[in-house]
Amino acid sequence: MEVGAFYLPSVGRKHEIVAGMxxxxxxxxxxxxxxxxxxxxxxxxxxxxxxGFTEHHFHVEGEEVSTNPVMLDLYFGLKTERMKFGQxxxxxxxxxxxxxxxxxxxxxxxxxxxxxAGFARGYQPRWVNVLGQQVGLGTPGTGSDYxxxxxxxxxxxxDILQKAxxxxxxxxxxxxxxxxxxxxxxxxxxxxxxxxxxxxDNDEISEIGIxxxxxxxxxxxxxMPFATSERSIKWGMERGIVPVTIMTHLDVVKEHFIAGMEAxxxxxxxxxxxxxxxxxxxxxxxxxxxxxxxxxxEAGSFIWNNFFVPFGFNAAVAAPGEGPFDPPACFExxxxxxxxxxxxxxxxxxxxxxxxxxLPVDYFWMFIYNHMPQDACMRSLELLTxxxxxxxxxxxxxGAARARSAG
Numbered sequence: 001m002e003v004g005a006f007y008l009p010s011v012g013r014k015h016e017i018v019a020g021m022x023x024x025x026x027x028x029x030x031x032x033x034x035x036x037x038x039x040x041x042x043x044x045x046x047x048x049x050x051x052g053f054t055e056h057h058f059h060v061e062g063e064e065v066s067t068n069p070v071m072l073d074l075y076f077g078l079k080t081e082r083m084k085f086g087q088x089x090x091x092x093x094x095x096x097x098x099x100x101x102x103x104x105x106x107x108x109x110x111x112x113x114x115x116x117a118g119f120a121r122g123y124q125p126r127w128v129n130v131l132g133q134q135v136g137l138g139t140p141g142t143g144s145d146y147x148x149x150x151x152x153x154x155x156x157x158x159d160i161l162q163k164a165x166x167x168x169x170x171x172x173x174x175x176x177x178x179x180x181x182x183x184x185x186x187x188x189x190x191x192x193x194x195x196x197x198x199x200x201d202n203d204e205i206s207e208i209g210i211x212x213x214x215x216x217x218x219x220x221x222x223x224m225p226f227a228t229s230e231r232s233i234k235w236g237m238e239r240g241i242v243p244v245t246i247m248t249h250l251d252v253v254k255e256h257f258i259a260g261m262e263a264x265x266x267x268x269x270x271x272x273x274x275x276x277x278x279x280x281x282x283x284x285x286x287x288x289x290x291x292x293x294x295x296x297x298e299a300g301s302f303i304w305n306n307f308f309v310p311f312g313f314n315a316a317v318a319a320p321g322e323g324p325f326d327p328p329a330c331f332e333x334x335x336x337x338x339x340x341x342x343x344x345x346x347x348x349x350x351x352x353x354x355x356x357x358x359l360p361v362d363y364f365w366m367f368i369y370n371h372m373p374q375d376a377c378m379r380s381l382e383l384l385t386x387x388x389x390x391x392x393x394x395x396x397x398x399g400a401a402r403a404r405s406a407g
Contacts (some may be wrong), residue, residue, distance in 0.1 A: 003396055007051060008370075012371060055091050093122055101165060185204055234262075236260075243256075257277055277361045286343075295376045
Protein backbone atom coordinates (compact mmCIF):
# COMPACT_ATOMS: atom_id res chain seq x y z
CA MET A 1 0.00 0.00 0.00
CA GLU A 2 1.23 3.44 -0.93
CA VAL A 3 0.61 6.35 1.46
CA GLY A 4 0.39 9.96 0.39
CA ALA A 5 -0.74 13.36 1.63
CA PHE A 6 -3.86 15.06 0.29
CA TYR A 7 -3.58 18.76 1.03
CA LEU A 8 -6.24 21.39 1.35
CA PRO A 9 -3.72 24.24 1.51
CA SER A 10 -5.44 26.54 3.95
CA VAL A 11 -4.08 30.03 4.51
CA GLY A 12 -4.19 31.06 8.16
CA ARG A 13 -4.88 29.39 11.48
CA LYS A 14 -8.49 29.04 12.60
CA HIS A 15 -8.53 32.40 14.39
CA GLU A 16 -7.04 34.12 11.34
CA ILE A 17 -9.64 32.61 9.02
CA VAL A 18 -12.40 33.58 11.43
CA ALA A 19 -11.06 37.16 11.40
CA GLY A 20 -11.90 37.32 7.70
CA MET A 21 -10.27 37.54 4.24
CA UNK A 22 -7.28 35.41 5.21
CA UNK A 23 -6.86 34.32 1.60
CA UNK A 24 -5.74 37.84 0.64
CA UNK A 25 -2.83 37.97 3.09
CA UNK A 26 0.66 37.46 1.67
CA UNK A 27 2.16 36.69 5.08
CA UNK A 28 -0.23 33.81 5.61
CA UNK A 29 0.29 32.43 2.12
CA UNK A 30 4.06 32.50 2.57
CA UNK A 31 3.71 30.70 5.90
CA UNK A 32 1.62 28.02 4.20
CA UNK A 33 4.33 27.47 1.57
CA UNK A 34 7.03 27.22 4.22
CA UNK A 35 5.10 24.84 6.46
CA UNK A 36 4.07 22.46 3.68
CA UNK A 37 7.68 22.51 2.46
CA UNK A 38 8.82 21.25 5.86
CA UNK A 39 6.15 18.56 5.82
CA UNK A 40 6.82 17.23 2.32
CA UNK A 41 10.58 17.26 2.85
CA UNK A 42 10.05 15.06 5.89
CA UNK A 43 7.79 12.72 3.94
CA UNK A 44 10.22 12.71 1.03
CA UNK A 45 12.86 11.22 3.30
CA UNK A 46 10.62 8.47 4.65
CA UNK A 47 9.10 6.72 1.68
CA UNK A 48 5.76 8.45 1.14
CA UNK A 49 4.25 8.07 -2.31
CA UNK A 50 3.42 11.70 -2.95
CA UNK A 51 1.38 14.80 -2.19
CA GLY A 52 -1.60 16.19 -4.03
CA PHE A 53 -3.52 19.45 -4.07
CA THR A 54 -7.06 20.47 -4.89
CA GLU A 55 -8.13 23.01 -7.50
CA HIS A 56 -10.29 25.85 -6.21
CA HIS A 57 -10.65 29.51 -7.08
CA PHE A 58 -11.81 32.70 -5.37
CA HIS A 59 -11.26 31.36 -1.82
CA VAL A 60 -10.69 34.73 -0.23
CA GLU A 61 -11.84 33.15 3.04
CA GLY A 62 -8.52 31.28 3.15
CA GLU A 63 -9.87 27.77 3.62
CA GLU A 64 -8.41 26.16 0.47
CA VAL A 65 -6.14 28.43 -1.54
CA SER A 66 -5.05 26.17 -4.39
CA THR A 67 -5.85 28.08 -7.55
CA ASN A 68 -3.42 26.09 -9.68
CA PRO A 69 -2.40 22.71 -8.27
CA VAL A 70 0.08 22.13 -11.10
CA MET A 71 2.08 25.15 -9.96
CA LEU A 72 2.01 23.89 -6.38
CA ASP A 73 3.19 20.50 -7.65
CA LEU A 74 6.18 22.12 -9.33
CA TYR A 75 7.00 24.33 -6.35
CA PHE A 76 7.13 21.49 -3.85
CA GLY A 77 8.50 18.98 -6.34
CA LEU A 78 11.60 21.11 -6.88
CA LYS A 79 12.21 21.06 -3.12
CA THR A 80 12.14 17.24 -2.89
CA GLU A 81 13.88 14.29 -4.50
CA ARG A 82 11.69 11.18 -4.40
CA MET A 83 7.99 11.90 -3.92
CA LYS A 84 5.48 12.33 -6.68
CA PHE A 85 3.27 15.41 -6.91
CA GLY A 86 -0.08 15.83 -8.56
CA GLN A 87 -3.63 17.08 -8.45
CA UNK A 88 -6.53 15.69 -6.43
CA UNK A 89 -7.79 16.97 -8.60
CA UNK A 90 -7.98 19.27 -11.56
CA UNK A 91 -11.60 20.09 -12.34
CA UNK A 92 -11.86 18.84 -15.92
CA UNK A 93 -15.18 20.32 -17.09
CA UNK A 94 -13.99 23.93 -16.72
CA UNK A 95 -10.44 23.27 -17.99
CA UNK A 96 -9.06 23.42 -21.51
CA UNK A 97 -7.98 19.78 -21.82
CA UNK A 98 -5.18 20.45 -24.30
CA UNK A 99 -3.65 23.16 -22.11
CA UNK A 100 -3.93 20.86 -19.10
CA UNK A 101 -2.29 17.96 -20.95
CA UNK A 102 0.55 20.29 -21.90
CA UNK A 103 0.97 21.64 -18.36
CA UNK A 104 1.08 18.20 -16.76
CA UNK A 105 3.51 16.99 -19.44
CA UNK A 106 5.80 19.94 -18.70
CA UNK A 107 5.53 19.17 -14.98
CA UNK A 108 6.43 15.56 -15.71
CA UNK A 109 9.53 16.64 -17.61
CA UNK A 110 10.64 19.13 -14.97
CA UNK A 111 10.23 16.58 -12.15
CA UNK A 112 11.59 13.72 -14.30
CA UNK A 113 8.46 11.64 -13.98
CA UNK A 114 7.68 12.30 -10.31
CA UNK A 115 4.07 13.15 -11.07
CA UNK A 116 0.55 11.80 -10.91
CA ALA A 117 -2.67 13.32 -12.17
CA GLY A 118 -6.13 13.48 -10.65
CA PHE A 119 -9.40 14.73 -12.07
CA ALA A 120 -12.73 15.81 -10.62
CA ARG A 121 -16.04 17.17 -11.94
CA GLY A 122 -16.24 20.16 -9.60
CA TYR A 123 -18.92 21.15 -7.13
CA GLN A 124 -18.52 24.86 -6.27
CA PRO A 125 -20.67 27.01 -8.56
CA ARG A 126 -19.00 30.24 -7.42
CA TRP A 127 -16.06 29.40 -9.61
CA VAL A 128 -17.03 26.41 -11.80
CA ASN A 129 -19.88 28.42 -13.31
CA VAL A 130 -17.77 31.56 -13.72
CA LEU A 131 -14.71 29.89 -15.24
CA GLY A 132 -16.78 27.37 -17.18
CA GLN A 133 -19.28 29.78 -18.69
CA GLN A 134 -17.75 29.54 -22.17
CA VAL A 135 -18.50 25.79 -22.26
CA GLY A 136 -22.06 26.20 -21.02
CA LEU A 137 -21.55 25.80 -17.28
CA GLY A 138 -22.75 29.30 -16.47
CA THR A 139 -26.35 28.43 -17.29
CA PRO A 140 -28.43 26.72 -16.07
CA GLY A 141 -25.82 26.47 -13.31
CA THR A 142 -27.72 23.91 -11.23
CA GLY A 143 -29.91 20.88 -11.69
CA SER A 144 -29.75 17.57 -13.53
CA ASP A 145 -28.94 19.09 -16.94
CA TYR A 146 -26.02 20.99 -15.39
CA UNK A 147 -24.68 17.85 -13.70
CA UNK A 148 -25.02 15.84 -16.90
CA UNK A 149 -23.15 18.54 -18.83
CA UNK A 150 -20.32 18.43 -16.29
CA UNK A 151 -20.16 14.66 -16.62
CA UNK A 152 -20.16 14.85 -20.42
CA UNK A 153 -17.38 17.47 -20.44
CA UNK A 154 -15.38 15.51 -17.87
CA UNK A 155 -15.44 12.31 -19.89
CA UNK A 156 -14.67 14.00 -23.21
CA UNK A 157 -11.86 16.07 -21.73
CA UNK A 158 -10.34 12.93 -20.22
CA ASP A 159 -10.38 11.22 -23.61
CA ILE A 160 -8.58 14.22 -25.13
CA LEU A 161 -5.95 14.17 -22.38
CA GLN A 162 -5.28 10.49 -23.02
CA LYS A 163 -4.84 11.01 -26.74
CA ALA A 164 -2.55 14.00 -26.17
CA UNK A 165 -0.34 11.92 -23.86
CA UNK A 166 -0.26 8.69 -25.86
CA UNK A 167 -0.11 9.83 -29.50
CA UNK A 168 2.59 11.93 -31.14
CA UNK A 169 -0.13 13.69 -33.11
CA UNK A 170 -3.87 13.15 -32.98
CA UNK A 171 -7.30 14.29 -34.03
CA UNK A 172 -10.55 14.11 -32.11
CA UNK A 173 -14.21 14.50 -32.96
CA UNK A 174 -16.56 14.74 -30.01
CA UNK A 175 -19.68 16.41 -28.75
CA UNK A 176 -17.82 19.45 -27.40
CA UNK A 177 -14.51 19.47 -29.25
CA UNK A 178 -13.28 19.19 -32.83
CA UNK A 179 -9.50 18.84 -32.97
CA UNK A 180 -8.21 20.33 -35.13
CA UNK A 181 -10.89 22.68 -36.31
CA UNK A 182 -11.45 22.35 -40.07
CA UNK A 183 -9.77 24.18 -42.92
CA UNK A 184 -6.75 25.57 -41.08
CA UNK A 185 -4.33 26.50 -43.84
CA UNK A 186 -0.73 26.16 -42.60
CA UNK A 187 1.77 28.57 -44.15
CA UNK A 188 4.67 26.42 -42.96
CA UNK A 189 3.27 23.24 -44.49
CA UNK A 190 6.51 22.22 -46.18
CA UNK A 191 8.50 22.76 -43.02
CA UNK A 192 6.07 20.61 -41.04
CA UNK A 193 6.19 17.88 -43.70
CA UNK A 194 9.98 17.79 -43.39
CA UNK A 195 10.34 18.05 -39.65
CA UNK A 196 6.97 17.27 -38.11
CA UNK A 197 3.60 15.73 -38.80
CA UNK A 198 -0.07 16.63 -39.13
CA UNK A 199 -0.48 18.14 -42.63
CA UNK A 200 -2.83 16.87 -45.35
CA ASP A 201 -2.36 17.14 -49.11
CA ASN A 202 -4.14 20.49 -49.15
CA ASP A 203 -1.64 22.07 -46.75
CA GLU A 204 -4.24 22.00 -43.99
CA ILE A 205 -3.76 20.94 -40.38
CA SER A 206 -5.06 17.38 -40.00
CA GLU A 207 -3.60 16.55 -36.58
CA ILE A 208 -1.96 18.31 -33.65
CA GLY A 209 0.43 17.09 -30.98
CA ILE A 210 1.64 18.45 -27.67
CA UNK A 211 5.32 19.07 -27.00
CA UNK A 212 7.06 18.11 -24.86
CA UNK A 213 5.53 14.73 -24.09
CA UNK A 214 5.43 13.43 -20.56
CA UNK A 215 8.79 12.25 -19.21
CA UNK A 216 9.80 9.14 -21.15
CA UNK A 217 6.26 9.26 -22.61
CA UNK A 218 4.85 7.64 -19.49
CA UNK A 219 1.22 8.11 -18.53
CA UNK A 220 1.07 9.48 -14.96
CA UNK A 221 -0.65 7.46 -12.26
CA UNK A 222 -4.29 8.54 -12.48
CA UNK A 223 -6.71 9.26 -9.61
CA MET A 224 -10.33 10.36 -9.29
CA PRO A 225 -11.32 12.15 -6.08
CA PHE A 226 -13.86 11.82 -4.71
CA ALA A 227 -15.64 8.79 -6.10
CA THR A 228 -18.99 8.58 -4.32
CA SER A 229 -21.14 6.62 -6.78
CA GLU A 230 -20.90 3.20 -8.38
CA ARG A 231 -21.25 4.79 -11.82
CA SER A 232 -18.17 6.97 -11.34
CA ILE A 233 -16.13 4.18 -9.75
CA LYS A 234 -16.92 1.74 -12.56
CA TRP A 235 -16.10 4.35 -15.21
CA GLY A 236 -12.74 5.04 -13.59
CA MET A 237 -11.76 1.44 -12.92
CA GLU A 238 -12.48 0.49 -16.53
CA ARG A 239 -9.90 3.08 -17.60
CA GLY A 240 -7.17 2.43 -15.06
CA ILE A 241 -8.05 5.45 -12.93
CA VAL A 242 -7.80 4.91 -9.16
CA PRO A 243 -11.02 6.11 -7.48
CA VAL A 244 -10.49 7.82 -4.11
CA THR A 245 -13.31 7.19 -1.65
CA ILE A 246 -14.15 9.23 1.43
CA MET A 247 -17.32 7.26 2.16
CA THR A 248 -17.27 5.82 5.68
CA HIS A 249 -20.17 3.39 5.99
CA LEU A 250 -18.58 -0.01 5.52
CA ASP A 251 -21.53 -1.62 3.72
CA VAL A 252 -21.69 1.23 1.20
CA VAL A 253 -17.97 1.18 0.54
CA LYS A 254 -17.92 -2.61 0.17
CA GLU A 255 -20.57 -2.34 -2.55
CA HIS A 256 -18.51 0.33 -4.30
CA PHE A 257 -15.36 -1.79 -4.11
CA ILE A 258 -17.16 -4.82 -5.53
CA ALA A 259 -18.65 -2.76 -8.37
CA GLY A 260 -15.22 -1.32 -9.17
CA MET A 261 -13.56 -4.74 -9.09
CA GLU A 262 -16.18 -6.20 -11.41
CA ALA A 263 -15.82 -3.29 -13.85
CA UNK A 264 -12.02 -3.59 -13.84
CA UNK A 265 -12.17 -7.32 -14.40
CA UNK A 266 -14.67 -6.92 -17.23
CA UNK A 267 -12.01 -4.69 -18.79
CA UNK A 268 -9.47 -7.50 -18.44
CA UNK A 269 -7.57 -6.39 -15.32
CA UNK A 270 -8.08 -9.41 -12.98
CA UNK A 271 -8.27 -7.30 -9.81
CA UNK A 272 -8.89 -8.54 -6.29
CA UNK A 273 -11.20 -6.79 -3.81
CA UNK A 274 -9.75 -3.37 -2.99
CA UNK A 275 -7.12 -3.47 -5.73
CA UNK A 276 -6.96 -0.29 -7.78
CA UNK A 277 -8.82 1.65 -5.07
CA UNK A 278 -7.79 4.48 -2.77
CA UNK A 279 -9.14 5.84 0.50
CA UNK A 280 -8.79 9.21 2.18
CA UNK A 281 -9.09 9.96 5.90
CA UNK A 282 -7.79 12.65 8.22
CA UNK A 283 -5.40 11.03 10.71
CA UNK A 284 -4.04 12.81 13.77
CA UNK A 285 -1.70 11.05 16.18
CA UNK A 286 -0.38 12.49 19.44
CA UNK A 287 1.25 11.14 22.56
CA UNK A 288 -2.12 10.61 24.28
CA UNK A 289 -5.71 10.11 23.16
CA UNK A 290 -6.76 13.31 24.90
CA UNK A 291 -4.11 15.39 23.18
CA UNK A 292 -4.96 13.94 19.77
CA UNK A 293 -8.65 14.67 20.25
CA UNK A 294 -7.96 18.25 21.28
CA UNK A 295 -5.91 18.78 18.11
CA UNK A 296 -8.43 17.01 15.89
CA UNK A 297 -11.33 19.12 17.16
CA GLU A 298 -9.62 22.25 15.82
CA ALA A 299 -8.22 20.67 12.64
CA GLY A 300 -10.27 19.22 9.79
CA SER A 301 -13.57 19.53 11.62
CA PHE A 302 -13.47 23.33 11.33
CA ILE A 303 -12.93 23.31 7.57
CA TRP A 304 -15.24 20.36 6.91
CA ASN A 305 -18.23 21.62 8.85
CA ASN A 306 -17.94 25.21 7.62
CA PHE A 307 -16.89 24.80 4.01
CA PHE A 308 -17.82 21.23 2.97
CA VAL A 309 -21.09 20.44 4.72
CA PRO A 310 -23.02 23.27 2.98
CA PHE A 311 -22.27 21.52 -0.33
CA GLY A 312 -23.64 18.19 0.88
CA PHE A 313 -20.34 16.54 1.74
CA ASN A 314 -21.76 14.87 4.83
CA ALA A 315 -23.02 12.32 2.33
CA ALA A 316 -19.57 10.84 2.93
CA VAL A 317 -20.50 9.91 6.50
CA ALA A 318 -24.19 9.23 5.97
CA ALA A 319 -25.63 5.82 6.73
CA PRO A 320 -27.95 4.09 4.25
CA GLY A 321 -31.26 5.94 4.30
CA GLU A 322 -29.71 9.21 5.49
CA GLY A 323 -29.46 12.26 3.28
CA PRO A 324 -26.36 14.47 3.06
CA PHE A 325 -27.83 17.01 5.49
CA ASP A 326 -29.11 14.51 8.05
CA PRO A 327 -25.87 13.83 10.02
CA PRO A 328 -25.12 16.66 12.48
CA ALA A 329 -22.38 19.04 11.32
CA CYS A 330 -20.04 18.56 14.26
CA PHE A 331 -16.73 16.98 15.25
CA GLU A 332 -18.46 14.03 16.92
CA UNK A 333 -20.06 13.02 13.60
CA UNK A 334 -16.72 12.95 11.81
CA UNK A 335 -15.02 11.12 14.65
CA UNK A 336 -17.73 8.57 15.45
CA UNK A 337 -18.25 7.73 11.79
CA UNK A 338 -14.56 7.46 11.00
CA UNK A 339 -13.74 10.27 8.60
CA UNK A 340 -11.23 11.56 11.14
CA UNK A 341 -9.07 8.97 12.88
CA UNK A 342 -7.37 10.34 15.99
CA UNK A 343 -5.64 9.06 19.09
CA UNK A 344 -2.41 7.79 20.54
CA UNK A 345 -0.19 5.45 18.55
CA UNK A 346 -1.91 2.39 20.00
CA UNK A 347 -5.38 3.78 19.38
CA UNK A 348 -4.71 4.76 15.77
CA UNK A 349 -3.04 1.42 15.06
CA UNK A 350 -6.15 -0.39 16.29
CA UNK A 351 -8.49 1.82 14.26
CA UNK A 352 -6.46 1.44 11.07
CA UNK A 353 -6.12 -2.31 11.54
CA UNK A 354 -9.89 -2.67 11.81
CA UNK A 355 -10.49 -0.41 8.80
CA UNK A 356 -7.92 -1.88 6.44
CA UNK A 357 -8.86 -5.45 7.32
CA UNK A 358 -12.32 -4.80 5.91
CA LEU A 359 -11.33 -2.33 3.17
CA PRO A 360 -7.85 -3.05 1.77
CA VAL A 361 -6.64 -0.42 -0.68
CA ASP A 362 -3.65 0.22 -2.91
CA TYR A 363 -3.41 3.89 -1.88
CA PHE A 364 -4.18 5.70 1.36
CA TRP A 365 -4.38 9.49 1.14
CA MET A 366 -4.01 11.35 4.42
CA PHE A 367 -6.20 14.43 4.50
CA ILE A 368 -3.99 17.23 5.87
CA TYR A 369 -5.68 20.50 6.80
CA ASN A 370 -2.62 22.64 7.28
CA HIS A 371 -4.36 25.41 9.24
CA MET A 372 -3.58 23.26 12.29
CA PRO A 373 -0.46 24.20 14.29
CA GLN A 374 2.74 23.16 12.56
CA ASP A 375 4.30 21.52 15.59
CA ALA A 376 1.23 19.31 16.07
CA CYS A 377 1.19 18.39 12.38
CA MET A 378 4.89 17.49 12.36
CA ARG A 379 4.57 15.44 15.55
CA SER A 380 1.64 13.55 14.05
CA LEU A 381 3.64 12.84 10.89
CA GLU A 382 6.60 11.60 12.92
CA LEU A 383 4.46 9.23 14.99
CA LEU A 384 2.66 7.95 11.92
CA THR A 385 5.94 7.40 10.10
CA UNK A 386 7.80 5.74 12.94
CA UNK A 387 5.10 3.82 14.79
CA UNK A 388 1.97 3.44 12.66
CA UNK A 389 2.45 3.10 8.91
CA UNK A 390 5.27 0.51 9.11
CA UNK A 391 2.65 -1.85 10.58
CA UNK A 392 0.60 -1.66 7.39
CA UNK A 393 3.03 -1.09 4.53
CA UNK A 394 6.68 -1.72 3.73
CA UNK A 395 6.82 1.56 1.80
CA UNK A 396 7.22 3.85 4.82
CA UNK A 397 10.47 4.43 6.71
CA UNK A 398 13.95 5.77 6.05
CA GLY A 399 15.03 2.49 4.49
CA ALA A 400 11.99 2.44 2.24
CA ALA A 401 12.78 5.98 1.07
CA ARG A 402 16.33 4.98 0.13
CA ALA A 403 15.02 1.93 -1.73
CA ARG A 404 12.51 4.06 -3.62
CA SER A 405 15.23 6.53 -4.58
CA ALA A 406 17.57 3.76 -5.76
CA GLY A 407 14.78 2.21 -7.79
